[in-house]
Amino acid sequence: MKNRPNILLFFTDQQRADTCGCYGSDLGLTPNLDELAAEGVTFKNAVTCQPVCGPARSVIQTGRYATKNGCFRNALELKDDNQTLAHLLNGAGYTTNYIGKWHLSLTGLEPVPMEERCGYTGEWKAADLLEFTSDAYEGYIYDRDNQKLPFSGQYRSDFLTEHGVRFIEEYEKEEPFFLMVSYLEPHHQNTKNRYVAPEGYADRYRDARVPEDLLQLDKPDADWRANLADYYGCIRKLDENLGEFADALKKKGIYEDTVILFTSDHGSHFRTRNGEYKRSCHEASIKIPMICRGGSYLGGRVIEQSLSLVDLAPTILEIAGAEPAKQMDGRPAGCLLRDGAKDWDNDVLIQISESQVGRALRTLKWKYCVTAPHKNPWLDSGSDIYVEECLYNLEEDPYELNNLVDREKYREVKEELKEKLLGKLELAGEGSPRIISL
CATH class of the missing domain: 3.40.720.10 (Alkaline Phosphatase, subunit A)
Structure with a gap:
């Protein structure tokens, strides 16, 4: 080579x-x-x-x-x-x-x-x-x-x-x-x-x-x-x-x-x-x-x-x-x-446009998605307010058939993922939007 x-x-x-x-x-x-x-x-x-x-x-x-x-x-x-x-x-x-x-x-x-x-x-x-x-x-x-x-x-x-x-x-x-x-x-x-x-x-x-x-x-x-x-x-x-x-x-x-x-x-x-x-x-x-x-x-x-x-x-x-x-x-x-990069960050930010103004965080175990229904998905690149839309456990539900976003037992999981997503959004230059929990 x-x-x-x-x-x-x-x-x-x-x-x-x-x-x-x-x-x-x-x-x-x-x-x-x-x-x-x-x-x-x-x-x-x-x-x-x-x-x-x-x-x-x-x-x-x-x-x-x-x-x-x-x-x-x-x-x-x-x-x-x-x-x-x-x-x-x-x-x-x-x-x-x-x-x-x-x-x-x-x-x-x-x-x-x-x-x-x-x-x-x-x-x-x-x-x-x-x-x-x-x-x-x-x-x-x-x-x-x-x-x-x-x-x-x-x-x-x-x-x-x-x-x-x-x-x-x-x-x-x-x-x-x-x-x-x-x-x-x-x-x-x-x-x-x-x-x-x-x-x-x-x-x-x-x-x-x-x-x-x-x-x-x-x-x-x-x-x-x-x-x-x-x-x-x-x-x-x-x-x-x-x-x-x-x-x-x-x-x-x-x-x-x-x-x-x-x-x-x-x-x-x-x-x-x-x-x-x-x-x-x-x-x-x-x-x-x-x-x-x-x-x-x-x-x-x-x-x-x-x-x-x-x-x-x-x-x-x-x-x-x-x-x-x-x-x-x-x-x-x-x-x-x-070296396998043991400190590698496995949380991935996903920005969604055209169908919705959406943002998601994918970890190796979880998928957490929020959306801004009041925004125009063709004209608006982002939002200052999002609403929770999806939560999936990818280990137990790899085909994402069971949306857990409104389940009380996962509130702590959502809070942790929310903070991670907000951190990603800030690094991506999107400021500090507010996410409304269900």
Whole structure:
């Protein structure tokens, strides 16, 4: 391994952790990812801190909570006053390259100009709103010079993978590269309002096992019966795409010189918790896969401590031998590999927008969520008053079927979690709001 390894961030959209074999799935959807996990490190309790597309991406690029970096909801531009992952990697001698869905500009169907790419100066083949510039088998992205790159008859994730693999095959620079490949799959296709697997893939999973939370929370609005097979088919195809990247790195002779990171922005509860697929505090929405293979991330280890999406940027910078920006809220994960970091804080703050102005604290045992029903979830980034909404014991109730928030016997637990949540909110720059107990 070179002192400064190449870094590949393979990023999916709306993927539940429990779809992966390395997280306990028996469906066989992710053999290539499972092989990476067997060689590398799996973060068992990886959690998004913002379960919606744009804000989650802003957190990855800045290492800051979405309310701090200015993108607390979709349709907000990530301003250039943020010091980003790409800026810092450029300073550390990396080339910074991006392929796929961006979702951090306001250009919509138009190309993202260089000045709005948040420091990515190398390869660029992307669209701001890939879900609207493309369908599953047709559409376009833009190249570095803002020229359209159309595709037709090819599945979208294969199209992006083809460009990513070609980048690796043709890379001849002395500097190490950082490449982020940001897929839309397994996200539902917005123009059809349903999930769309590659042709023939959904048929493989018509009778596949259904996650217990979906079975237990089945209701008229829930659409997993119509979509789960396609969702699984999307994930199987993405895993094949991941395998293509691993093969390309091996053929290039740089597999051992490259750290591969795999993660997602959030999960999907298939309209069982609210009127759409995410934007809730529940595990199906916030628990994400996070696997790292290469460098010091070897050995087939499973890390039990919590890791937030806000920790990803500092972790990537640590892998690159670069210092995180002082303004970053996240923490590099390397210490978890060296000594287990016994003093590691396992309490994760979750900020929820668009469906509600909500905040949640996830510990290894508890989930505590509050909401501000008097606030506008599209216009208001936070609140000075919240009301308790949910309390779950994750050890005894992993599918979050039994809300304990109004049970008198858990009053002391709630008070302890309330104080912890308030402390997190203060660190996240949200002041000292008041939480009304039930």
